[in-house]
Amino acid sequence: MPVITYREALNLALREEMQRDDRVFVIGEEVGLYEGAYKVTQGLLKEFGPRRIVDTPIAESGFTGAGIGAAMVGLRPVVEMMTFNFALLALDQIVNSAAKLHYMSGGQYHIPIVIRGPGGPAHQLAAQHSQSMETYFYHVPGLKVVRPSTPADAKGLLKSAIRDDNPVIFIESETLYAVKGEVPEDPDFTIPLGQAVVRREGTDVTVVAYMGMYYRAMEAAEELEKEGISVEIVDPRTLRPMDVDTIMASVRKTHRAVVVEAGAGFAGMGSEISAWIQEHAFDDLDAPVERVTGENAPMPYARNLERAKTPSKDKIIAAIRHVCYANGG
Amino acid sequence: MAVSKVVMPKLSEQMETGKLIKWIKKEGDRVQAGDIVAEVETDKADVEMEAFGAGVLRKILVQPGDRVPVGALIAVIAEPNDDIASVVAEAGGAAQAPAPAATTEPAPSRPAAAPPSKPAAAPAAAPKLPQRGDELVTREAPKPAATGTPATAPSGAAHPAAAAAPAGPAGGRVKASPLAKKIASQSGVDLRLIRGSGPGGRIIRKDVEAAATAGPSGTVAPAYAPSATGPEYEDVALSSMRATIAKRMPLSKGPVPHFYVTSDVAMDRAWELRESLNGLAGQPKISVNDLVIRACALTLLRHPGVNASFQGESIRVHHRVHMGIAVALEEGLITPVLRDVHAKSLAQIATEARDLAERARHRKLRANELSGATFSISNLGMFDVSEFSAIINPPEGAILAVGSVKVQPVVTDTGLGVGRRMKLTISCDHRVMDGAMGARFLQDVGRLLEEPLRLLV
Numbered sequence: 001m002p003v004i005t006y007r008e009a010l011n012l013a014l015r016e017e018m019q020r021d022d023r024v025f026v027i028g029e030e031v032g033l034y035e036g037a038y039k040v041t042q043g044l045l046k047e048f049g050p051r052r053i054v055d056t057p058i059a060e061s062g063f064t065g066a067g068i069g070a071a072m073v074g075l076r077p078v079v080e081m082m083t084f085n086f087a088l089l090a091l092d093q094i095v096n097s098a099a100k101l102h103y104m105s106g107g108q109y110h111i112p113i114v115i116r117g118p119g120g121p122a123h124q125l126a127a128q129h130s131q132s133m134e135t136y137f138y139h140v141p142g143l144k145v146v147r148p149s150t151p152a153d154a155k156g157l158l159k160s161a162i163r164d165d166n167p168v169i170f171i172e173s174e175t176l177y178a179v180k181g182e183v184p185e186d187p188d189f190t191i192p193l194g195q196a197v198v199r200r201e202g203t204d205v206t207v208v209a210y211m212g213m214y215y216r217a218m219e220a221a222e223e224l225e226k227e228g229i230s231v232e233i234v235d236p237r238t239l240r241p242m243d244v245d246t247i248m249a250s251v252r253k254t255h256r257a258v259v260v261e262a263g264a265g266f267a268g269m270g271s272e273i274s275a276w277i278q279e280h281a282f283d284d285l286d287a288p289v290e291r292v293t294g295e296n297a298p299m300p301y302a303r304n305l306e307r308a309k310t311p312s313k314d315k316i317i318a319a320i321r322h323v324c325y326a327n328g329g
Numbered sequence: 330m331a332v333s334k335v336v337m338p339k340l341s342e343q344m345e346t347g348k349l350i351k352w353i354k355k356e357g358d359r360v361q362a363g364d365i366v367a368e369v370e371t372d373k374a375d376v377e378m379e380a381f382g383a384g385v386l387r388k389i390l391v392q393p394g395d396r397v398p399v400g401a402l403i404a405v406i407a408e409p410n411d412d413i414a415s416v417v418a419e420a421g422g423a424a425q426a427p428a429p430a431a432t433t434e435p436a437p438s439r440p441a442a443a444p445p446s447k448p449a450a451a452p453a454a455a456p457k458l459p460q461r462g463d464e465l466v467t468r469e470a471p472k473p474a475a476t477g478t479p480a481t482a483p484s485g486a487a488h489p490a491a492a493a494a495p496a497g498p499a500g501g502r503v504k505a506s507p508l509a510k511k512i513a514s515q516s517g518v519d520l521r522l523i524r525g526s527g528p529g530g531r532i533i534r535k536d537v538e539a540a541a542t543a544g545p546s547g548t549v550a551p552a553y554a555p556s557a558t559g560p561e562y563e564d565v566a567l568s569s570m571r572a573t574i575a576k577r578m579p580l581s582k583g584p585v586p587h588f589y590v591t592s593d594v595a596m597d598r599a600w601e602l603r604e605s606l607n608g609l610a611g612q613p614k615i616s617v618n619d620l621v622i623r624a625c626a627l628t629l630l631r632h633p634g635v636n637a638s639f640q641g642e643s644i645r646v647h648h649r650v651h652m653g654i655a656v657a658l659e660e661g662l663i664t665p666v667l668r669d670v671h672a673k674s675l676a677q678i679a680t681e682a683r684d685l686a687e688r689a690r691h692r693k694l695r696a697n698e699l700s701g702a703t704f705s706i707s708n709l710g711m712f713d714v715s716e717f718s719a720i721i722n723p724p725e726g727a728i729l730a731v732g733s734v735k736v737q738p739v740v741t742d743t744g745l746g747v748g749r750r751m752k753l754t755i756s757c758d759h760r761v762m763d764g765a766m767g768a769r770f771l772q773d774v775g776r777l778l779e780e781p782l783r784l785l786v
Contacts, residue, residue: 255508255534286508286534287527325527 001182009151009183010040010116010172013158014078016187018048021076024162025052027063028080028117037082038118038177064090064115068097071113076162084119084133084171091136098167099142110165116158120211120262121299121310122174130299130306132263137169138240144168144193145239149214151181153237156191164193173211196243198250202232205320206250208273209260210235213311217260220316229324239269244276251277255286256323260311265293287323292316332411333382335404337397340371340696347371348396349403354386360406367403369696376696382406387413505532515560516541564643586759589718590767592775596734596749599781606675613679617751618654618708621731622678623784624777626650626670629704632770636703638724639760645724653702653722654682656689663689664722666702675784706731716752726761729774730754751778 004012018024025048030037032045032055045053056063060081067077081087087094094115101109119133138145144166148154154172161168199214200221209217214235221231234250236242251257257277259270270291277289295309320326337347350368354360365377366386380386384406391403405413503520505513509532513520518540525532599620606615629636629650637646650671653664665685670678688694707719708731719730732752739748753774757767777783 283507283511286506325533 001184003180004151004183005177006151006154006172006179006181007038007040007177009155009181010158011042011044012183013155013162014041014044015047017159017162018044018052020187021162022052023074024076024078025054025070026078026080027054027056027067029056029058029063029082031055031080036080038174040172040177041080060086060089061093064093065097067113067115068093068101068111071098071111071167072101072109076112077114078162079113079115081115081117083125083129083174084117085129085131087115087117087133088136090115094137094143094167094169095140099140102166103142111167112162112165113167114158114161114164114170115167116161116170117172118174118177119171120173120175121294121306124301124303124306125174125299126301127298132261132268132294134169134171134239135263135268138269142167143240146170146193146237147210147239148172148237149176149210149235151179152183153191153235155183156189157193157237160190160193163190168193175212191237193238194241194243195238196234196236196246198232198246199235200231200233202230202254204230204254205232205256205258205324206247206254207231207233207258207260207316207320208236208247209233209316210237210239211262213260213262213316216311216313217316219313220320223313224317224320227326229320229326231320236269236273242272242276244280247273247276248281251281252284255284257285257289258292258316258319258323259289260292260316260319261294262310263294264296265291266296268293287325290319290323292319332413332416333380333384333406334402334416335366335378335380335406337391337399337401337403338369338378338696339399340369340376340699344371344399346396346398349391349393350375351393352389353377354380356386356389358386360384360386371696371699375692376694376699378696380406384408384411387411388417390417503532504530505537506534508534509537512537512541517561560648562645562647562649564640564645567643585721585723587718587721587756588759588764588767589754589756590764590771591716591752591754592768592771594751594753594775594778595739596751596778599778600734600749602781602784613676613683615675615679616682617710617734618706618731619675619679619682620778620781620784621708621729621753621774622652622654622667622670622682622706623675624774625704625706625729626652626673626678627777627784628770628773630671631773632766634762634766635727635755635757635770637726637761638703639726639758640724644726644761647703649703651701651703653705653725653728654685655705655707655719656686658690663694663699664702664705665689665694665698666700668701704728710734710751716754718754719756721756721758723758726758727767727770728756730756 014026026041026044031041032050032053035042035045041053064079064087067079070077081090098111098113098115101111119131121130121132134145134147137143144161144164146157146161146168148157148170158170161170200218202221207217207221214233217231217233221233224231232250232254234247236247257274259273261269263269265271270293274289274291278285292311292315294311297309299309300306340347348370350370352367354364354366360366360380360383362379362381362383364380366380367378368375369378385408386404387407387409388405389403390405391397391401397403405416407413504525505520506527510520512518512534516537518537520532520537523532523536523540524530526536527533596617599617603615603617603620606612633646633648636650637644649669652667652670654667655662655664665688667673667678667681667685673681685694685698702722702725705719705722705725705728707728709717710731710733713733715735716732717730719728721728730753732754734749734751736747737750739746739750753771755767755771757764
């Protein structure tokens with residue numbers, strides 16, 4: 001299986017889906033001539049031409065609305081947000097149009113649109129460009145929200161998102177674009193939306209984490225292995241719909257859980273998953289569910305403060321020790 | 330050193346008071362855990378009371394002939410230099426109080442069926458009551474008892490984990506993780522007896538598992554050790570049909586609506602087997618009743634619905650078989666309990682059943698040998714009866730009546746022959762089970778007795 005970058009995996013998914021279905025097109029800022037601010041659309045303009053790779057003005061609300069309109073009449077647009085922070089400008093289009101039209105038209109309109117781009121904290125992008133934007137979207141009925149942590153997931157999930165008849169919010173990460181991994185070449189390879197995966201088997205505690213936090217949780221797990229704490233890591237991959245069965249099965253096995261999220265924790269994914277666990281696996285818990293979240297503050301620009309705001313490996317380790325009633329916890 | 334309280338044990342579900350017959354030990358005697366300190370008369374039998382704490386029998390508070398409520402302090406065991414004045418003074422009040430409420434501690438995990446009118450206000454010094462007479466003594470930590478909350482906690486006698494003073498509740502709730510609670514209820518571990526190792530003394534899974542596997546300590550071994558790690562019972566929600574049956578049946582016939590199923594069992598091969606076994610040197614003599622006990626024990630495991638009792642809001646399905654064996658006495662009848670009989674060989678059953686019957690006739694049974702049966706057998710075979718029906722011993726769900734083995738003409742494949750036949754009649758509580766359940770159970774008991782080698786494996 002070829003080893004390629006997360007960026008190349010996304011590019012491959014776009015290319016394959018555009019080859020497979022000529023209703024698929026890409027629209028956004030700098031996606032054509034510049035080949036994408038993060039080079040995800042590299043080579044696509046050359047292969048598919050300006051009719052299917054559409055450069056737009058700096059107007060998120062406008063080109064997102066154009067995408068939704070195209071979806072209403074049968075095309076399958078992939079809208080690129082240069083970063084997902086800019087999707088705030090298109091929030092009305094996404095929340096009030098994309099998410100609602102199928103419902104409000106009594107099922108007459110499907111909105112098969114993918115809105116994708118990088119989000120979450122990266123490196124010194126400061127307060128306005130370091131936000132975990134998924135929280136704005138997974139609250140909205142009618143939207144699917146995907147956060148792919150690995151190159152293979154990036155490809156498999158983006159292809160499923162494009163083939164899905166509902167609006168899908170697909171949030172990548174600046175910090176993961178250069179990550180390499182094995183990715184199946186098979187153009188029919190997809191990963192279904194709403195399917196979590198156990199990334200690492202363990203017996204003592206379940207850690208739920210995705211994107212950058214998943215990689216930190218893996219480091220924490222390796223370190224704790226030396227202390228004899230066996231950590232199981234579950235990556236939800238799709239935040240909505242959430243594969244709670246996989247998470248519950250893991251918690252029922254380990255009897256303890258830690259949920260990690262990069263964003264500020266209030267009413268976050270950690271709250272949601274914790275609530276699920278205590279509602280559905282209460283009698284299996286040997287300790288309260290713990291959350292490791294970003295601090296409740298805007299992301300600082302300074303490197304040291306940025307580190308302090310973001311969940312670190314050490315914070316994850318401390319939380320795991322704590323729920324395991326282990327020394328130092 | 331800890332001061333141990335000796336309290337009037339609760340020896341049966343119905344028992345509210347007990348009469349002290351005599352003290353075996355007197356004040357000043359040194360006692361070890363397990364020593365017999367007194368004899369107590371209950372509504373059923375005279376039983377011997379063991380000490381669970383070691384020390385000197387410092388103070389006797391109840392004189393022979395006195396009748397006191399269950400749970401009342403009747404004596405104090407302590408080291409000679411321990412100060413017992415506060416215990417005696419404080420508990421003295423409790424002993425004098427009639428305190429009927431203190432005798433109705435609900436059984437573990439029973440749905441909250443106690444009427445709210447019944448005050449749960451046990452006197453501050455009254456310890457949580459032992460349930461099956463297996464915790465006759467509670468131990469008080471040597472903290473000053475003058476504070477508002479009692480420092481009493483039930484003895485950790487059965488669990489070494491509690492050898493240190495349990496971190497348990499000062500009259501409050503036990504802090505335990507949900508998982509720990511679940512495991513405790515399945516394994517029969519009393520959370521009050523465990524010290525929690527989690528934050529703030531929370532009892533967590535490993536504490537319960539340690540207590541469950543540690544089992545009885547050497548000095549104060551209970552009379553039996555659980556043989557299975559599985560749950561002792563489970564409470565199954567009543568179906569609406571069952572709830573209706575449960576409501577109507579008692580209205581049609583008495584508090585326990587009995588029904589009866591009788592079956593004829595060919596005992597030829599069982600008879601031969603028994604004669605062969607009893608021809609072996611060095612083996613205990615096996616009676617027909619022992620064979621029936623063994624057959625029932627094995628069958629009950631496969632018919633848990635018969636090994637069940639009616640609990641008002643639910644049916645308690647027992648996962649272990651404790652067999653009540655009716656023993657006729659001159660003045661009546663007593664039913665000592667052979668515990669975990671499903672896990673016992675025929676030889677063990679024969680030995681233990683004989684011992685129980687022997688001691689029953691001499692009224693030397695221990696308290697915990699008189700309660701807790703999940704099913705009973707009554708055998709009148711020695712009186713040459715062909716069949717009879719027995720009365721269920723609540724809260725058990727059924728009882729088997731065993732008739733004599735009779736030599737009689739039988740129809741065989743080829744014509745008429747002579748065979749040994751025995752009639753079994755099961756009385757069932759219709760609130761718990763239906764006719765077909767009783768019949769299927771009886772059929773399987775009969776099959777085992779007709780292929781008796783199965784009783785040996």
